[in-house]
Amino acid sequence: DGGITQSPKYLFRKEGQNVTLSCEQNLNHDAMYWYRQDPGQGLRLIYYSQIVNDFQKGDIAEGYSVSREKKESFPLTVTSAQKNPTAFYLCASSNGQGIKNIQYFGAGTRLSVL
Amino acid sequence: GESVGLHLPTLSVQEGDNSIINCAYSNSASDYFIWYKQESGKGPQFIIDIRSNMDKRQGQRVTVLLNKTVKHLSLQIAATQPGDSAVYFCAENISGGYQKVTFGTGTKLQVIP
Numbered sequence: 001d002g003g004i005t006q007s008p009k010y011l012f013r014k015e016g017q018n019v020t021l022s023c024e025q026n027l028n029h030d031a032m033y034w035y036r037q038d039p040g041q042g043l044r045l046i047y048y049s050q051i052v053n054d055f056q057k058g059d060i061a062e063g064y065s066v067s068r069e070k071k072e073s074f075p076l077t078v079t080s081a082q083k084n085p086t087a088f089y090l091c092a093s094s095n096g097q098g099i100k101n102i103q104y105f106g107a108g109t110r111l112s113v114l
Numbered sequence: 115g116e117s118v119g120l121h122l123p124t125l126s127v128q129e130g131d132n133s134i135i136n137c138a139y140s141n142s143a144s145d146y147f148i149w150y151k152q153e154s155g156k157g158p159q160f161i162i163d164i165r166s167n168m169d170k171r172q173g174q175r176v177t178v179l180l181n182k183t184v185k186h187l188s189l190q191i192a193a194t195q196p197g198d199s200a201v202y203f204c205a206e207n208i209s210g211g212y213q214k215v216t217f218g219t220g221t222k223l224q225v226i227p
Contacts (some may be wrong), residue, residue: 004157035217040122042203043158043217090157100146101207101215105157 003027006091006106012114013078013085021076021109023091030095032074033103036060037088046089049074078111086113122201124222133191135221137204142185144206144216149178149189152220153200161189161202191223199225 003026013019025032031050035043045058049068063082068074074093078085088110092103127133139147145166150158164171164178164187171178177190187204203220 006157040219042219045214092157100163101209102148102160102163103205103215104160107157108155110155 004091004093004104004106006089006109008109009107011109011111013111014114016080018077018079019111021078021089021091021111023074023076023106024072025074025091025093025104026072027093027095027104028071029093029104030071031093031101032068033092033094034058034064034066034074034076035090035092037090037108043090046076085111087111122220122222124224126224126226127194128226129196130193133189133194133198133223135189135191135202135223137187137189137218137221139185139187139204139206139218140216141206141208142182143208145209146207147178147180147187148205148207148215149176149187149202150205150217151198151200151202158203194223194225196225196227199223 005024007022033048034046037043044060046064047058047066049055052071055066055068065077088108090108091106094101094103148163149161151161152158162173162176162178164180175192179188201220201222203218205215205217207215
């Protein structure tokens, strides 16, 4: 899984609870991303960050929040406003320079609702 | 709303045969394409990429073909092995500014020993 570490591998959320998924990279990449993967569907972009202290909403940002205080770290919080949080969450990073944008992924966090 | 009961298209291939996985991309402005392999319960891994100024690119046991006229991409795997069993999906990228990547839904490759 390259130099990207996601934790925990499995996470359970109770009703009304916020949970935070961790993503750390040691690839010295500027850009980081969070995706949601549901069965039979492609990856959907939740949030992305091109540089420290800056992040942008992706296609399905509602019910999620992020921070980018350090280059290495891009945690994702699934808030109680996200009514259907059960999914496989993937974090990625990329150098993002020039024409090539190869994204390197972590091993994922599987979130389930209790 | 959420699509329930969607199943990935599945390609079943005998071990040792060649596999061809197809992908139709959506944006004619896309100029860079990547194939990823995702094994069960893991994150996607980069396999091979191709720029829009090329029609073909070869790697180790894999070849990617690009047909810009019909916006079609294919991944050919030679001498398919059990370890090739995974979901494969393509990604398209438009360079310049924020490089948004759009991922396809994927094809499940099942290798029959």
